[in-house]
Amino acid sequence: MQAPDQPANEARRLQALRNLRVLDTPAEESLDHLTELARELFGVPVALVSLVDENRQWFKAKAGLDVSETGRDVSFCGHAVAANDALVVTDTHTDPRFADNPLVQDAPHIRFYAGHPLRPLDNMPVGTLCLIDYRPRSFSDRERRLLAGLAGQAEALLRETRLTAEMTYTAKRFETIFFTSATAKIRIDRHGRIIAINPFALNLLGYEEADVVGHNVAMLAPPDIRPHHDGYIDRYLAGHEPRVIGKGREVDAMHKDGHLIPVHLAVNAIHDDNGQVDEFLGVLTDLSEIQAANRRTQKEQELLSVLHQGITDYQALMSGKKLWSFLMEALRDLTNSDYALIGEVLHGNEGNALKIHAITDLSWNAASRRLMEQLRSGDMTLSRADTLLGRVFAHGEVVMTDDLYHHPKRGGFPPGHPRIDNYLGVPIYSGNDLIGMYAIANSHQAPDEALLEWLAPFTATCALLINLYRQMAERDRNLEDLALANDQAQRANRAKSEFLSSMSHELRTPLNAILGFAQLLASGRRNPLSDKQTRQVGQIEKSGQHLLSLINEVLDLAKIESGRMTLSLESMSLAHVMEDVCQTLEPNADASGIRILFTPPPPEWQIHADYTRVKQVLFNLISNAIKYNRADGQVAVSATEHDDALCISIADTGPGIAEHRQHELFEPFNRLDAENGAVEGTGIGLAITRELAERMDGSMGVESTPGEGSTFWFTLPRSYRASTADSGDDTRQPAGDFQQQTLIYVEDNPANQRLMEDIIDDVDGLSLRIAPSAEMGLEMLRTTTAAVIIMDIHLPGMDGYEALAALRRDPVLAHLPVIALSASATPRDINRALDAGFNDYLTKPLEIVKLMETLERYVVT
Structure with missing residues (x-):
């Protein structure tokens, strides 16, 4: 089959x-x-x-x-x-x-x-x-x-x-949906007569079915709407824009007993097979509970708004002396009361007194007005404990009544006093300490426990504000002291920054000539030096570079302290950077009779750090190990693994450091009494070195034994990515040949002018013209076709910034590249110049290779 x-x-x-x-x-x-x-x-x-x-x-x-x-x-x-x-x-x-x-x-x-x-x-x-x-x-x-x-x-x-x-199936569903629905539904014919009404609608409106079926639906609308009701249907059937049908809106429905019920009314037209309106279906949703909840929510929001404004705007309200009147008026609005007061309890030897901060005017004659003014100003306090107010501020009781004139604790009112029907007095506590009170009178809702509970957040906020008010005087004094100390600190910081900037500029300017001419003499191709002269020039350059490093150390410390030190973190080979520094310092070690024992780490060991700053850390530590060593000593440089970090150690055979003084090593300008010795230094190298290690998410420490030597170590985060750091190779490349281009150098210092002349004299195809002031430089540019301008910042008369602005305004000269050259070398100085529109920024002392590289970027070769 x-x-x-x-x-x-x-x-x-x-x-x-x-x-x-x-x-x-x-x-x-x-x-x-x-x-x-x-x-x-x-x-x-x-x-x-x-x-x-x-x-x-x-x-x-x-x-x-x-x-x-x-x-x-x-x-x-x-x-x-x-x-x-x-x-x-x-x-x-x-x-x-x-x-x-x-x-x-x-x-x-x-x-x-x-x-x-x-x-x-x-x-x-x-x-x-x-x-x-x-x-x-x-x-x-x-x-x-x-x-x-x-x-x-x-x-x-x-x-x-x-x-x-x-x-x-549809008919049964409709019947079920219509008659058993938990929503009021009414079927209406084209003439507005009620065809059917479901039990929910009857219960909502209070009618029996026989009372409404066959009658016009207008009977369920408020009296002011009934005359217009049939017009809504007629206009819709005539093709006019509907106002209710097919839209839905919130309206009032009339209950059989005459009270209004808020409902959402949605009316839909039902069409027959020919597209003609056959009947209408009205759906009523009772909004009574929603509106009641909205009113409760609105009251809660009003309360929260008062509390929020009282706390967040406390300073502004207090400074304008509006806080207490704000709270009093908010209390009146929240409770719908005619009168209110709020005050602070003052404790004394003879009992509590009430200092009123805000009170609604209850005066009825001249004498009562003077009394109200005294109460508002705080010149007068209340101390009677046997009054309705006293029961609150003296005894900490809650007092509430909706029949004040028959209350057993009520005192008499003077003739003419405004009538008070109900009253609520509430004590304000901070922990167990009675610190204030507030009261309302003639509230449109009877004072009861529910109202008291609802006002609990307001009471707690008042407690907070009174405590803040009490602390205001002390806080103001503290703020004044802090402001004075801050002003002094800022003045000192500005003075330090100005000093460092000035020192940097003043020292770098002569160093520019010293190092620049030393570089020219050492690399002179036309008149080469003898071996002895080469050594002498090398010593000049070495001493100048040492002086420059001392200046840079001070500036580095200033950057770190001010938080302006920036790092470029990347993955790099630890072996490469260690080998780079060891090779650089090997001549120094040989000259001092010190052996560097470098144990290369595995080539796959990578660190995540700033290449330049890692070199600086290693350079400082190995240089110190060479300087502070014994004759014929050694320096061992190695690395080990340490969890997710690599630890680099520099061990020397020097005199060692006593344990109780090791913490002084990292204090700026503390050289542990070495300032009287032959070794030069500022005493801030180790402070900078540790800061740099920590800024790169590492750490640094020392282990030392007097007479045996010291081991300085630092850790850096390990990286498992391929190395992307620059090799640091700064092998000098010869400058390219320029095709008969002119460089204009604006500089007032004669030594710096001669240095630039000697530098450019060795460059083929590039001629130099020097202007000793910005004004002369601008005049020279109008008669000379220049390829690039190098401009000093600090010039007599018009400075470099003013000269740059004048250039950029001139449509003929605006396109020329302008390179700043200044002894001001802080990041703030560099960023300011670049933001002003300089194309590049070179610092003094001038590095000839960097100058050539910069010129090649802006001069066509």
Whole structure:
């Protein structure tokens, strides 16, 4: 036996069958008549409307057969559905697909089958109209067409059955939604009459169904709206822009007993099959609880707003002497009271007194007005403990009454005093300390425990503000002292910065000439020096560089202290940077008779740090190890792993440092008594070195034994990325040849002028013109075609910034590159110049290689 194949679109086919909504439903008379007609028409004993689902074929209509379903695996109709085409089997015994089918071999012994697929929805075959006979027979083309026509009728009847089921389902849903809904719903006809109303609406509005059905819906609207109600419907039906229908809005509905109910009204028009408005459906949502909650929320927000403003704007309110009046008026608004006061409790030997900070005017004559002014100004305090106020500020009691004139603790009111009907007095505590009170009178809501509890946050805020008020005088004194100390510190810091800047400029200016001419003499190609002269010039340059390093150390310390030290952190090879520094310092060590024992770390060890600053740290530590060593000593440089860091150690064979003095090593300007020795230094190198290590997320320390030597170590974070640091190779490259270009140098210092002349004299194709002032430089530019300008900042008369501004305003000269050259070398000076519009910035002492590199960027070669 061959089971039916499963169609490729089986999922869609089954969904169409489910959408038909006829599986396992009662028999339909129309479909039963159709199968009877088919049986009579074709003269067969059995005719079926068969629907094929996942596992079976189920008979929606059957004529001549008692069973209602069979398995899909033995069904003939499954083959017609799989092929989505008519299936005719004239003799099952001769058809190998069905010869051994149980329905052929056993009852009902099918010998003939003809089935046409049914596609009532989405053109998906969900079953067949089929004919069955118990004897073989032929089936003509005419009979095939007749079967197809009857199948079309079956499809139409199936669609009609589905539509009827949907309408029944929709009607039941509508009835359920309408009558059992927890929302008020009203059906209204085109004339405004109520057709139906659900129980929820009746309960909301207080009516019985008979009271409203058949009546105009306007009866449910407030009196001022009723006359216009029918006009809303008429205008909508006439095609005008709707005001309520289809929009929804908040309105008031009239309860049967006459009170108004806030509701949200949504009215929808319901159209018939012709598109005409048939009726309207009104949906009312009770907003009573929402509006009550909104009112409560609004009151809470008002309270929170007062508390927030009182705390956040405390300084402004207090400085303007408005805090207490602000709190008093806020208390009146929050409680809807006519009168209020707020005051501070003063403790004395004879008991508590009340200093009133704010009070509503209760005066009724001239004498009472003077009394109110005294109370407001704080010149007068209240001390009687037997009054309603006294019960609060003297005894810390809460006093509340809504019948003041019959209260047992009430004192008398003088003639003319405004009437007071209710009263609430509340003590203000800070811990167990009574520090103040407030009171309200003639509140529009009776004072009770609920009001007292609601005001608890206000009471707590008042406690906080009174404490702050009491601390204000002391705080002001402290602020004055702090301001004075801060002014002194700022003046000292400015003086230090000005001193450092001035020192840097004044020292760098002569160093520019010293180092510049030393470099020229050492590298002179036209007049080379003798070996002795080369050594002498080298000593000049070495001493100048030492002096420059001392200046840089002081400036580095200033940067660190001011927080202006910037770092460029990247991954780099530890071995490379250690080897670089050791090779640089090896001549120094040889000159001092010291051996450097460098143990290279594995090449794969990487650190995450600033390359230049790592070199500076190593340079400082190894230089110190060389300087503070014994004759024929040694310096061991090595590295070890330490968790996620690498530890670099520099061990010397010097005199060592006593443990009780080791902490002094890192104090700026402390040289541990070495200032009287032969070794030069500022005493700030180690302080800078440790700061640099810590700024790179590392640490630094020392281990030392007197007489045996010291080991300085520092750690840096380990990196597992490929090294990206620059190798630090500063091998000098010869300057390129310039094609007859002119450089204008604006400089007033003769030594610096001569230095620049000697430098440019060795450069082919570049001529130099010097202007001793900015004014002369600008005049020179108007008659000379220049490729680039190098300008000193500190010039007599017009300074470099003014000269730059004049250049940039001149349309002919504005494009020229201008390079600043100054002895002012702080980051602030450099950033200021670049922000002003200089193209680049060079510092004195001038590095000739850097000068050449800079010129090559701006002068066409």
